[in-house]
Amino acid sequence: MTATQKSPGRIVFIIVNTIIMILVCIVCLLPMWHVLMASVSDPIALQKFKGLLMTPIGEPTHKGYLLVMQNPNIFTSYINTIIYVIVGTGLGATLTLIAGYILSRKTFRYRRVLMSMIVFTMLFRAGMIPQYLVVNALQLTDTRWAVILPSLLSVFNITIMRNAIEQLPASLEESARIDGAGDMLILFRIVAPLVKATFAVIVLFYAVARWNEWFNAMIYLTKRELFPLQLILREILIINQNTVTAGADISSGLDNYKELVQYATIIVATVPILCIYPFVQKHFVTGVMIGAVKG
Amino acid sequence: MKLISNIRNDYQKNRSIYWLCIPIVLYYLLFCYLPMGGIAVAFQKYSLGKGIFNSKFIGLQNFTNFFNSYYFWRLLRNTFLLSFNNLVIGFPIPIIFALLLNEVKNKNFKRTVQTVSYLPYFISVVVICGLIIDFTNANGPISQVLALFGMGNISLLGDPKYFRTVFVSSEIWQHMGYSSIVYLAALAGVDQALYEAAVIDGAGRWKQTLYITLPGISSTIIVMLILRVGTLFALGFEKVMLLYNPATYDTADIISTFVYRKGFEDYNFGFSTAVDLFNSVINCSLLLITNKLSRKFSDTSLF
Numbered sequence: 001m002t003a004t005q006k007s008p009g010r011i012v013f014i015i016v017n018t019i020i021m022i023l024v025c026i027v028c029l030l031p032m033w034h035v036l037m038a039s040v041s042d043p044i045a046l047q048k049f050k051g052l053l054m055t056p057i058g059e060p061t062h063k064g065y066l067l068v069m070q071n072p073n074i075f076t077s078y079i080n081t082i083i084y085v086i087v088g089t090g091l092g093a094t095l096t097l098i099a100g101y102i103l104s105r106k107t108f109r110y111r112r113v114l115m116s117m118i119v120f121t122m123l124f125r126a127g128m129i130p131q132y133l134v135v136n137a138l139q140l141t142d143t144r145w146a147v148i149l150p151s152l153l154s155v156f157n158i159t160i161m162r163n164a165i166e167q168l169p170a171s172l173e174e175s176a177r178i179d180g181a182g183d184m185l186i187l188f189r190i191v192a193p194l195v196k197a198t199f200a201v202i203v204l205f206y207a208v209a210r211w212n213e214w215f216n217a218m219i220y221l222t223k224r225e226l227f228p229l230q231l232i233l234r235e236i237l238i239i240n241q242n243t244v245t246a247g248a249d250i251s252s253g254l255d256n257y258k259e260l261v262q263y264a265t266i267i268v269a270t271v272p273i274l275c276i277y278p279f280v281q282k283h284f285v286t287g288v289m290i291g292a293v294k295g
Numbered sequence: 296m297k298l299i300s301n302i303r304n305d306y307q308k309n310r311s312i313y314w315l316c317i318p319i320v321l322y323y324l325l326f327c328y329l330p331m332g333g334i335a336v337a338f339q340k341y342s343l344g345k346g347i348f349n350s351k352f353i354g355l356q357n358f359t360n361f362f363n364s365y366y367f368w369r370l371l372r373n374t375f376l377l378s379f380n381n382l383v384i385g386f387p388i389p390i391i392f393a394l395l396l397n398e399v400k401n402k403n404f405k406r407t408v409q410t411v412s413y414l415p416y417f418i419s420v421v422v423i424c425g426l427i428i429d430f431t432n433a434n435g436p437i438s439q440v441l442a443l444f445g446m447g448n449i450s451l452l453g454d455p456k457y458f459r460t461v462f463v464s465s466e467i468w469q470h471m472g473y474s475s476i477v478y479l480a481a482l483a484g485v486d487q488a489l490y491e492a493a494v495i496d497g498a499g500r501w502k503q504t505l506y507i508t509l510p511g512i513s514s515t516i517i518v519m520l521i522l523r524v525g526t527l528f529a530l531g532f533e534k535v536m537l538l539y540n541p542a543t544y545d546t547a548d549i550i551s552t553f554v555y556r557k558g559f560e561d562y563n564f565g566f567s568t569a570v571d572l573f574n575s576v577i578n579c580s581l582l583l584i585t586n587k588l589s590r591k592f593s594d595t596s597l598f
Contacts, residue, residue, distance in 0.1 A: 010500065013398070013500070014398075017395055017398055017399065018399070018404075020395060021395070021396065021399060021404070021408045024392070024408060024411075024412055024471075024472075025407070025408055025411040025412070027468070028411050028412055028414050028415055028468075028472070029411060029414065031426055031430065032414070032418075034436060035426070049434070050434045050439050051434075051436050051439040051440075052436035052439070052440075095318055095319055095322070098315050098318070098319065099319045101315070102312055102315055102316055102319070105309065105312060107308060107309060108305070108309050108312050109301065109302075109305040109309075110302075110305070114316070114319075114320070117320075117323060118319075118323060121323060121327040121328075123578075123579050123582055123583070124331075124575055124578075124579045125327075125575055125578075126327065126330030126331045126333060126334055126575075127330070127333075127334070127554070127568055127571035127572060127574075127575060128551075128554055128555060128558055128559075128567070128568075128571055129333065129336060129554075129558045129564050129567050129568045129571065130330035130331065130332070130333025130334055130336065130568060131326070131330045131333070132558075133330070133333045133336070133347065133564075134325070134326065134329050134330045134333060135326075138325070149322075149326065150326050152322055152326070153319070153322055153323075182310075182311055183309070183310075183311035183312055183315070184311050184315075187315075208417075211419060212419045212420055212421075214420075214421055214533070215533055215536075219559060230419055230420075230421045233419070233421045233422060233425065234421050234537065236425075237421065237422065237424070237425030237428070237429075238421065238424060238425060238428065238537050262425070262429070266422055266425060266426070269419070269422060270418055270419070270422055273417050273418070273419075274414065274417060274418075277413065277414070277417040278410050281410060281413055284413075284473075284476070285476050285480070288473075288476045288477050288480070289476075289477065289480045
């Protein structure tokens with residue numbers, strides 16, 4: 001068998017494999033396609049419809065999106081989520097860079113003590129109620145800090161950062177020290193620019209986790225004006241409390257729009273991310289690979 | 296004191312390091328170590344009015360109550376089975392997917408499939424669960440497809456029989472592409488010269504996969520497996536919380552969702568903390584054991 005001549009078995013394999021790959025793509029895309037089509041369908045026809053939508057049924061309408069746009073909860077919580085993502089990721093990533101730097105300093109006597117202290121929190125967690133009691137005692141409940149602070153740092157990300165900094169050539173730092181540079185200067189002027197790629201990965205990891213977060217917000221917040229998007233989505237999609245249609249007058253017929261609003265909400269909450277991810281995915285690939293190397 | 300003079304000496308050398316340490320140490324003390332003091336609640340008949348310092352100490356009573364309760368075995372079984380099914384079915388699939396994708400020779404097609412397969416990973420948990428609920432209700436696409444096979448018009452999430460299947464399938468859907476990244480990277484690292492040598496020796500594709508590819512990525516597989524086994528009881532509970540309902544508690548209720556309900560719905564803080572502590576101890580021992588075993592057998596460890 002030469003490289004150019006393929007055996008019949010090989011050809012069958014290639015065909016079957018291609019079909020499997022296409023099926024995987026379809027299965028990954030189909031649910032969102034169904035939601036997209038449903039979100040512009042006729043609400044009454046949609047309620048009676050069973051199965052998977054390939055095209056919108058009934059007269060296409062953008063009424064669902066109008067209702068979502070008019071929902072002040074969605075708008076406010078979108079803004080809140082953006083605040084949580086930016087502040088949480090900014091603080092978290094910066095402290096992770098600092099922690100990575102400290103933990104890679106061989107001259108720092110208590111480096112190992114600090115590392116053990118950090119790793120131990122990954123092994124053993126105090127638990128839900130003790131954590132709640134502390135956040136409560138610190139009087140953080142019902143403030144934005146209750147969402148931002150408890151999940152500020154990730155041991156996994158700190159380890160990735162430490163490994164990246166340890167791999168930098170020692171000579172760079174030595175020559176900076178001879179020139180009289182202190183740790184602050186070395187960290188922010190020399191180390192930081194060199195670990196830019198790893199830093200980007202960590203920013204993405206934190207940002208995705210922040211975007212997804214709802215549980216802490218649920219237990220620490222009662223003020224609706226502080227709720228992140230995911231918590232409002234949970235009300236609309238999971239608990240089925242539709243703030244758009246629930247308060248409406250029955251005679252307005254808005255009740256029929258409940259499903260339509262759910263679908264439109266999913267699109268509004270997901271499309272921004274789905275537009276961004278193909279461009280940042282290569283960073284995730286790098287991140288997963290760094291993470292797979294022993295921490 | 297020797298320690299103090301040691302710290303003072305080290306501080307003279309690493310002044311800025313110590314200042315930089317402050318926010319990090321503060322974070323871990325406040326949000327990880329201070330709560331560990333709160334574990335005391337597990338041994339108390341905690342009352343919200345009296346607080347942690349004045350509530351009555353009752354020893355191990357919260358624990359014995361839990362071990363003797365009807366829930367104990369159900370929670371243990373549900374947590375283990377949900378996690379175990381997820382591991383046994385969910386673990387090999389990304390490997391198989393990576394192997395198949397690796398056989399695709401057209402670069403553009405390969406890249407497209409890869410990108411598309413990551414898509415579900417980037418949808419938030421809440422939205423994923425919204426989709427699952429919608430797709431598995433009686434009129435949803437999945438129930439309709441199953442109806443073609445004579446399953447009748449049923450809402451899958453209303454029946455405890457199907458909870459694990461729905462959970463595991465959706466986990467696979469969401470994570471298959473993303474989890475395959477690490478295997479694809481390992482596959483790219485396998486020495487191509489080995490394949491050439493194998494062809495000369497007359498090994499077919501199947502034999503090449505069996506004797507070159509799989510051994511080539513086996514260390515990655517082992518590390519991933521250890522990670523998964525170590526966190527077997529630390530199953531992400533957010534998704535369970537979004538998907539289960541009282542009708543499916545029989546198979547869906549896991550330790551952490553029970554902890555949540557006892558704590559934040561029944562305000563039984565002492566009991567809830569005791570159950571949580573039990574879970575933490577299992578998690579911790581499982582991680583330590585798997586780490587030790589992997590260090591012994593494969594020279595790889597997590598910490």
